[in-house]
Amino acid sequence: MKIISWNVNSVRARIKNISDYIKQSKPDILLLQETKTQDINFPYEEFISLGYKSHVYGQKSYNGVAIIAKIKVENINKNFIKDNLNQSRIITGEIYLKKKKIELINIYIPNGNPIETEKYDYKKDWLKKFIISVKKKLSENSNLIIAGDFNIIPEEIDVYDFKRYENDALGRLEIRKKFRELINLGFHDVYRFKYKHKQEYTFWDYFAGSWQKNYGMRIDHFLLSNNLLENILTININKKPRSKTKPSDHTPIELEIN
DNA sequence: ATGGCTGAGCTACTCAGA
Numbered sequence: 001m002k003i004i005s006w007n008v009n010s011v012r013a014r015i016k017n018i019s020d021y022i023k024q025s026k027p028d029i030l031l032l033q034e035t036k037t038q039d040i041n042f043p044y045e046e047f048i049s050l051g052y053k054s055h056v057y058g059q060k061s062y063n064g065v066a067i068i069a070k071i072k073v074e075n076i077n078k079n080f081i082k083d084n085l086n087q088s089r090i091i092t093g094e095i096y097l098k099k100k101k102i103e104l105i106n107i108y109i110p111n112g113n114p115i116e117t118e119k120y121d122y123k124k125d126w127l128k129k130f131i132i133s134v135k136k137k138l139s140e141n142s143n144l145i146i147a148g149d150f151n152i153i154p155e156e157i158d159v160y161d162f163k164r165y166e167n168d169a170l171g172r173l174e175i176r177k178k179f180r181e182l183i184n185l186g187f188h189d190v191y192r193f194k195y196k197h198k199q200e201y202t203f204w205d206y207f208a209g210s211w212q213k214n215y216g217m218r219i220d221h222f223l224l225s226n227n228l229l230e231n232i233l234t235i236n237i238n239k240k241p242r243s244k245t246k247p248s249d250h251t252p253i254e255l256e257i258n
Numbered sequence: 259a260t261g262g263c264t265g266a267g268c269t270a271c272t273c274a275g276a
Contacts, residue, residue: 009275010265034275036266061266062274111276114260151276164259170276205276207262215259219276249264249275 001071001097001257003029005147005220006241007108007203007250011035011066014248015043021241022050025254028070029095033108033149033250035064042066059088065106065148067093073104080105080137081129084122090130097231097257100143105134107148112169120169123151127178135185138225146187146223149250152179154189157199158218170219187223190235190255200237203250211242222255231257 004027008014011032022030030052035042039058047054047068057078058064065088067073073093080090089108094101107130112123138144153171156162165171183189191200201216210216222235233256242251 013265034265111274113276161259165276168276203276205262206264208259210263217276246264 002027004252004254005031006252007033007149007220007248009034009248012037012043015046017241017244017246019046019050030068031106031147032066032068035066036061037064055091055093057088057091063088063108065089065091065108067091067106071095081133084125101141102143102145103137103141105146107146109151111151115169115172123169131182138185142225142227144225149219150221151219152176153217153219154179160215186226188229190222190224190232194235202237202253204242206249220250220253222253233258
């Protein structure tokens with residue numbers, strides 16, 4: 001089974017790129033973040049024509065997450081946490097891998113910049129609530145997949161110049177500790193689990209030639225609960241979509257499990 | 259290297275992203 005996570009930075013502006021990518025990568029499930037559109041304007045038909053059903057939790061202009069699936073996804077839930085600002089940042093559902101019932105959690109964690117503002121507090125509060133809910137869910141189901149745009153640089157190796165981000169909402173120790181706290185509930189960061197010292201990124205800014213200079217950061221992640229480690233086949237950051245015309249600033253991360 | 263580039267909503271310009 002192939003599950004892919006991708007912050008597309010507008011599903012409507014990106015629909016051609018997304019469609020081309022699906023045809024090539026053929027995921028069973030595609031988890032989208034930053035769809036940036038209300039549910040009534042979601043391009044359902046484009047995904048249906050490719051054989052996918054869309055489970056969406058949209059919002060006008062900002063945020064928005066979706067589970068695009070070729071296989072059955074049950075018990076879709078948009079209230080995994082209570083979001084203080086009612087932003088559309090999390091959608092969950094259940095899938096089956098052989099006999100295992102897996103809770104799939106698609107997230108778009110707040111950016112949190114600038115620090116020392118209400119935006120940063122919102123990110124900290126969001127993470128606090130999320131960790132509590134994950135802990136509770138883990139006590140009910142030991143098969144969890146958390147994927148999405150975390151807006152967290154886990155370690156120094158995960159950004160082109162750590163000095164620039166050590167006091168930023170993405171790289172600050174206080175935030176990285178939250179990521180570690182999540183991992184310590186019983187998860188592995190699949191990319192880092194497979195590649196101990198590899199330096200690859202999932203995001204590059206649009207400006208200042210960041211892509212060309214490879215000034216990027218690894219902020220999109222797959223976390224698998226320890227019970228699912230034996231099911232991991234491959235994890236891959238696919239840089240091709242970032243090199244296309246009219247790209248998202250993020251590129252997909254692809255997981256294969258069996 | 260805390261500014262530049264992109265998208266949404268709207269149709270000039272602000273807000274947000276990371």
